[in-house]
Amino acid sequence: MDFINAIILLLNYIFVPALTYGSQLALGAIFVTLIYGILRFANFATGDMMSFGTMAAILFTWYFQSLGVSLGVLPTALIAIPFAIIFMIFYMLLIDKLVFKYYRNQKSPPVQLAMVSIGVMFVTQAVVRIIIGPSDRRFFDGEKFIIKAGEFKEITGLNEGLAIKSTQVLTILVTLILVSTLFWFLNKTKTGKSMKAYSDNEDLALLSGIDPKKIVMITWIIAGILATIGGTLYGLDKSFKPFTYFNNMLPIFAAAIVGGIGNPFGAFLGGYVIAFSEILLTYAYKKFFMYVLPESMEPDGLVQLLSTDYKFAVSFSILVIVLLYRPSGIFKGKVL
Amino acid sequence: MRKNLNVIAAYSIMMGLIILVGIFQSWNIALSIFNLCLISAVMTMGANIQWGYAGLINFGIMGYTALGGLAAVLISVNPVQEAWTVGGFNILLSLFLIVGMVLAIKYVLKKYDKSKLRTYIIATIIISGIILIRFVSEPGIEAIEEVNPAKTGFLGGFGLPIIFSWIVGAVFAGGLAFIIGKVALGLRADYLAIATLLISEIVIAIIKHEDWLTRGVKNVIGLKRPAPYEVDLQQTDWFINLVEKFNFSKLNLIQDFSERQSTLNQLVIEGSSIFVKLCYSGLFLVVVIILLILTQKALYSPWGRMMRAIRDNEEAANAMGKNVVKQHLLIFVLGSAIVGIAGAMLVTQDGLFTPGSYRPMRYTFLIWVMVIVGGSGNNFGAILGGFAVWFLWIEAASIALFVINLTTSGLADTHFLKQHLIESVPYFRFLMMGIGLLLIMRYRPKGILPEKIEIK
Numbered sequence: 001m002d003f004i005n006a007i008i009l010l011l012n013y014i015f016v017p018a019l020t021y022g023s024q025l026a027l028g029a030i031f032v033t034l035i036y037g038i039l040r041f042a043n044f045a046t047g048d049m050m051s052f053g054t055m056a057a058i059l060f061t062w063y064f065q066s067l068g069v070s071l072g073v074l075p076t077a078l079i080a081i082p083f084a085i086i087f088m089i090f091y092m093l094l095i096d097k098l099v100f101k102y103y104r105n106q107k108s109p110p111v112q113l114a115m116v117s118i119g120v121m122f123v124t125q126a127v128v129r130i131i132i133g134p135s136d137r138r139f140f141d142g143e144k145f146i147i148k149a150g151e152f153k154e155i156t157g158l159n160e161g162l163a164i165k166s167t168q169v170l171t172i173l174v175t176l177i178l179v180s181t182l183f184w185f186l187n188k189t190k191t192g193k194s195m196k197a198y199s200d201n202e203d204l205a206l207l208s209g210i211d212p213k214k215i216v217m218i219t220w221i222i223a224g225i226l227a228t229i230g231g232t233l234y235g236l237d238k239s240f241k242p243f244t245y246f247n248n249m250l251p252i253f254a255a256a257i258v259g260g261i262g263n264p265f266g267a268f269l270g271g272y273v274i275a276f277s278e279i280l281l282t283y284a285y286k287k288f289f290m291y292v293l294p295e296s297m298e299p300d301g302l303v304q305l306l307s308t309d310y311k312f313a314v315s316f317s318i319l320v321i322v323l324l325y326r327p328s329g330i331f332k333g334k335v336l
Numbered sequence: 337m338r339k340n341l342n343v344i345a346a347y348s349i350m351m352g353l354i355i356l357v358g359i360f361q362s363w364n365i366a367l368s369i370f371n372l373c374l375i376s377a378v379m380t381m382g383a384n385i386q387w388g389y390a391g392l393i394n395f396g397i398m399g400y401t402a403l404g405g406l407a408a409v410l411i412s413v414n415p416v417q418e419a420w421t422v423g424g425f426n427i428l429l430s431l432f433l434i435v436g437m438v439l440a441i442k443y444v445l446k447k448y449d450k451s452k453l454r455t456y457i458i459a460t461i462i463i464s465g466i467i468l469i470r471f472v473s474e475p476g477i478e479a480i481e482e483v484n485p486a487k488t489g490f491l492g493g494f495g496l497p498i499i500f501s502w503i504v505g506a507v508f509a510g511g512l513a514f515i516i517g518k519v520a521l522g523l524r525a526d527y528l529a530i531a532t533l534l535i536s537e538i539v540i541a542i543i544k545h546e547d548w549l550t551r552g553v554k555n556v557i558g559l560k561r562p563a564p565y566e567v568d569l570q571q572t573d574w575f576i577n578l579v580e581k582f583n584f585s586k587l588n589l590i591q592d593f594s595e596r597q598s599t600l601n602q603l604v605i606e607g608s609s610i611f612v613k614l615c616y617s618g619l620f621l622v623v624v625i626i627l628l629i630l631t632q633k634a635l636y637s638p639w640g641r642m643m644r645a646i647r648d649n650e651e652a653a654n655a656m657g658k659n660v661v662k663q664h665l666l667i668f669v670l671g672s673a674i675v676g677i678a679g680a681m682l683v684t685q686d687g688l689f690t691p692g693s694y695r696p697m698r699y700t701f702l703i704w705v706m707v708i709v710g711g712s713g714n715n716f717g718a719i720l721g722g723f724a725v726w727f728l729w730i731e732a733a734s735i736a737l738f739v740i741n742l743t744t745s746g747l748a749d750t751h752f753l754k755q756h757l758i759e760s761v762p763y764f765r766f767l768m769m770g771i772g773l774l775l776i777m778r779y780r781p782k783g784i785l786p787e788k789i790e791i792k
Contacts, residue, residue, distance in 0.1 A: 042526040099774060111393060111525045115708060116777055118701055122770025125697075129763035246697070250537055253530050309545040316534035323523060323531055 001158070006291035008160040012149070018279040019272070020168040020237060023175035026271030027230030028252035030182070030264050031223050037199040037262040038219045039100065041113030045121035046227075047249030051242050052091060052124050053228030054235045055132045056084035058139045065141070073143040073166070081232055089224040095120055096220050104216070121246075128242050136241045140167065167237040178229060179268055182222065186264065191218060199262065250312065251278075254319040260329025269331060274315045282308045343716050343785060350723045357731070364606070367613035369730050374620035375681050377722035380706045381627055381715060382674030388713030388787065389640065390667045391647035393529045396516065398699035399536030400672045402543050402691065403512055404505030404679020406550055409689045411501035412560045413493035419483045420491060423548065426476025427491070430469045437465040480548040490551045498560045501680045502623070509676025510669045512539065517668040521661070533696065544691045556689040563615035569608040576600070579607040616685050623681065624719065627674060631715045643667060697766075702729065705773050711783025720785055728772070729765055736764030 028050060035043045043049075060080035070076050099120055103113050146169055149161025186192040191214075198205040198215045206212060231245065238244075251274050259270025284302040293299075306314060322330060354373075358366035379397060386392040440461050448454040481489045520531045543550050550556070569575045580587065583603050590596045634640050646653040646660050654660050683689050702725065710721015728735075737758065744754045776783065 042530060102778060109525075111529075112777070112781075114526050114529060115704070116774065118704065119770045119773035119777065122701070122705075122766045122773065124770075126763050126765075126767035126770060129766070130757070130760040133760065134763070250534055254534065257527070257530065307545065310541055313538045313541045316538050319534055320519065320531060323527060324519060327523060327527065 002291045005158055005160045006288050008158060008162050009288055009291065012160065012162045014276075014279050014283055016162075016164060016168055018275045020171045021279070022272035022275030023171050024230055024234045024237070024271075025248075025252055025255045025275055026268045027175060027178070027226050027233070028248065029255035029259060029267035029271045030179070031226040031230065032252060032256040033259070033261055033264050033267040034219055034223055034226070036256070037264075038195060038215060039104070039113070041110045041117060042253075044114060044117045044249070045124055046252055047246040048121050048124040048128065048242070049088075049092070049223075050227045050231035050234075050248070051128050051240070051245035052231075053084055053088040053224065054231035054240050054245070055128050056087040057081055057228060057232040058132065058137060058235070058240060060084050060087075061139050071142065075140050075142045075167075075170075075236055077139060077232055077236055081229060084232065085225050085228045088228045089221050092220040092224045092227075093217065096216065125242060125246065132242075134242055136239050137235075138239045140236050142166065165237070167233070171233045171237055174229060174233060178226070182226075182264065185222075195219065247312075251315045254315045257319055258322050258330055260331045263329065263331055266329055266331035270329070273330070274318065277318055278311050278314045281305045281314050282311050343720075346720050346785060347716075350720060350727070353727060363610055364613065367610060367617060369727060371613060371616050371620060371685060372730075373723040373726045374617065374624050375678050375685070376703070376706060376726045377624055377719040378620075378627060378678035378681065379675050379703050380710060380718040380722040381624075381631060382671045382678065383703055383707045384671075384710075384712060384715065384718035385631060385674065386667060386671035387707055388718065389635065389643045389647065390664060391525075392521070392664060392668055392671075393525050394532050394668065394671065395529045395696075395700050395704070396532035396536035396539075396672075397675050397703050398694050398696050399532075399539035400509035400512065400675040401679035401682065401699050402536075402540055402694045403508040404501075404676035404681075405683040405689050405694075406543060407505035407508045407676070408498055408501040408559060408680045408683035409550065409556050410493040411496050411504050412498035413556060414495040416483060416488045416490065416492035419480045419488060419548075422483060423476035423478075423480035424491070426473055427480070427548070430473040430476070433465065433469050433472060437461060437469075440465075477548045485554075488551075489554065490548055490556075497562065498684050499562050499619075501684070502677050505676040505680030506673040507676075509679065510673035513669045513672030514665070517665040521664050521668060533700065536696070536700065540691065540694050543694075550689070550691060553692050555691070557687070559683065559687045559689065561687060562619060562684065563612050566605075566608040566612055569611060570604050575608065575611070576604055579604050582607070620681060620685075623677065627677075628715055628719065635715065702769065705769055707783075708773060709776050709783060711785040711787060713787030714783070714785050717783050717785030717787070721783065724784070725769070725772075728768060732765035732768045733761050735768075736761050 028046060031050075032043060032046055035041065035046075057077055057080045060083045061075075061077045064070075064076050064079055069079065071078055099116060100113065103116055143166055146164045146166050147162065149163040152162045153159070186196060194205065194210045195215055195218065197208070198210055198212065202212075205215075234245075234248070252271075255270035255274045256267045257270070258273055259266030259268070261267075282304065284304040286299055286301070286303045289297075289299050289303055354366050354370055357369060379401065382400075383394065383397060386394045441458055444454060444457050444461065448457070480491060483489060516532065516535055520528055520535070523531060544552050546552065547554065580600060583600075587596055587600060587603075590599060642653070642658055643663065645656070646658060646663055650660055706721040706725040707718055708721070709725055710719070711717025740754070740757045740761070744751070744757065747754045749755075780786075
């Protein structure tokens with residue numbers, strides 16, 4: 001019985017939260033990797049683009065709520081997402097046309113494009129804060145829990161409860177669907193294959209008649225979808241605050257690089273690597289050992305490797321180590 | 337003279353703008369803008385050395401700034417004796433352990449050839465070292481943090497004049513840059529940018545949470561000053577006389593004695609804070625001028641030529657027998673040390689150290705905007721960038737308010753759009769920075785004062 005309790009404890013405090021957080025990071029990391037693979041620059045506006053998409057989703061959610069539309073147990077934001085995506089894609093294409101296109105045609109070095117993306121970061125951040133303000137916003141409605149800790153204890157008769165929030169299940173499900181569609185698109189359709197070819201060798205792709213304008217446009221569209229859904233899921237699960245989104249850029253970058261930048265599948269796994277290592281290293285295992293070990297061997301301290309203050313530092317340290325020993329990432333291999 | 341006409345023109349416009357603020361808003365505001373402009377200029381010079389001279393991208397400016405600030409605390413705060421007696425031994429022992437660990441790793445690196453075994457040995461040393469250090473330091477840290485937590489709760493510093501911290505800040509930042517440079521300089525440009533950004537976040541996390549050393553988010557306030565205190569000045573005779581002399585004509589107009597006295601008092605209070613700010617301006621100006629002379633000399637020296645050669649064509653410079661790796665490391669350390677000075681100056685001016693206020697937007701990206709806007713590779717451009725961007729950053733709200741009032745003058749004051757826009761005035765500064773950066777990068781990619789190399 002103690003053993004099952006220990007497992008449930010780990011599930012509740014490590015596995016489920018890490019899986020959710022990892023999914024959110026994974027979507028962002030695929031976004032970074034796509035931009036890096038095809039447009040060839042590190043996009044420092046990642047976090048703010050995600051917050052822009054989320055802002056659009058929140059505004060549509062409010063609109064639908066004022067109309068009285070709702071999905072019952074599911075959050076209203078789900079209806080808002082498609083509209084937000086359209087809005088977001090429009091914004092991304094506008095930015096590309098006004099800003100990035102010029103440097104692409106000039107064949108500027110990636111560093112210059114990265115600098116330009118800092119300009120875009122400033123502008124996007126300003127637009128988001130001017131429209132919706134800098135404060136913390138919750139826009140989740142509907143049923144909060146699928147199973148509460150107390151109910152779980154009653155049903156199973158265990159000491160430890162397992163609470164599963166509906167946003168957690170939603171996040172994981174949506175991520176799985178989105179990512180598998182994306183991989184299907186990249187690997188099976190003609191457009192997806194031409195994107196891969198473009199990312200692999202630009203000149204060769206152009207020679208074989210691939211239209212670069214179309215590739216770039218589709219990249220921005222996919223990026224817009226990923227950013228909006230990733231951002232909205234994060235906002236539903238936690239809350240929406242522009243500054244947090246800006247900060248999330250850092251673990252997202254870490255995930256993308258750990259997975260091997262330019263490789264979407266690596267980025268997907270990288271998100272989970274970062275999330276699990278952050279939570280595994282900062283969790284206090286005292287209770288776990290109390291269940292597993294006999295009473296005489298119970299630990300005195302919290303058995304915590306690092307204090308939770310260093311959550312971000314963990315992912316960054318992993319990144320630095322990976323950069324040092326395998327600069328091309330854990331899952332190196334083909335590009336895109 | 338004519339060659340430098342645009343430099344002189346740009347600087348006169350900048351000074352004119354600050355003077356205008358002095359006339360229309362107040363001299364206090366103008367001087368505080370000027371002081372922060374000077375500090376920004378020092379930071380930009382540091383970033384400019386790395387980016388403009390050598391093409392190294394460093395997004396870790398925030399980390400070095402914070403380390404400089406930490407130096408100001410460690411130098412100027414009086415030591416907390418009680419904390420030293422309860423926890424000092426453990427902390428010193430941990431320090432020895434860290435040194436021992438580094439030496440052991442060095443020994444292993446030297447003794448064994450590169451192999452899996454060596455990696456495992458090093459990993460074991462590091463992991464066991466960390467566990468041992470935690471075991472030793474934990475009780476010490478707990479004891480230190482329990483010493484009067486509301487006021488101290490940390491080890492304190494050395495109780496020296498805070499001016500010394502400007503040098504120590506440079507040493508701290510340079511030391512960190514040496515470690516980072518050793519580790520990360522081999523990376524490609526954009527990886528280096530991301531790596532430095534993340535490492536600076538780690539530095540901030542450590543400063544924020546190691547309360548025994550830095551007091552963390554509880555902040556350190558009331559640091560010593562290199563300048564006199566306003567309250568003392570207001571009691572000093574020579575200062576009151578000075579103020580009286582300055583405002584002679586104004587005071588003479590007032591006949592009534594008590595009214596004259598109260599006006600004088602008002603002027604003395606105002607004057608004291610301007611005087612203190614002027615003291616800081618003088619100190620900062622000295623630093624900026626010294627650094628400017630040094631960096632200009634370096635730029636035109638054989639070393640500067642070599643750095644530009646390395647920046648423009650690494651392979652060719654390497655083929656000519658220049659040690660690219662070593663020079664990159666050197667310039668990385670030098671530039672970061674200058675940023676460290678600026679960090680210490682900033683804390684000196686504020687008189688307080690707030691780890692929570694170090695955010696990448698303000699301390700990394702804004703500095704980069706300054707470098708790019710001012711003109712990378714040109715020291716005068718970098719300083720101008722620091723001035724212009726900081727000025728705009730501060731005055732953006734007033735400008736935005738003016739523009740909003742102008743464009744929405746047709747709407748009633750209670751109109752929701754107008755009210756919403758006026759409420760969000762503070763965020764227009766981000767918009768201005770972003771648009772400014774994008775415009776400069778598009779239409780004047782070399783900055784306001786582009787790099788100009790004269791061959792003498």
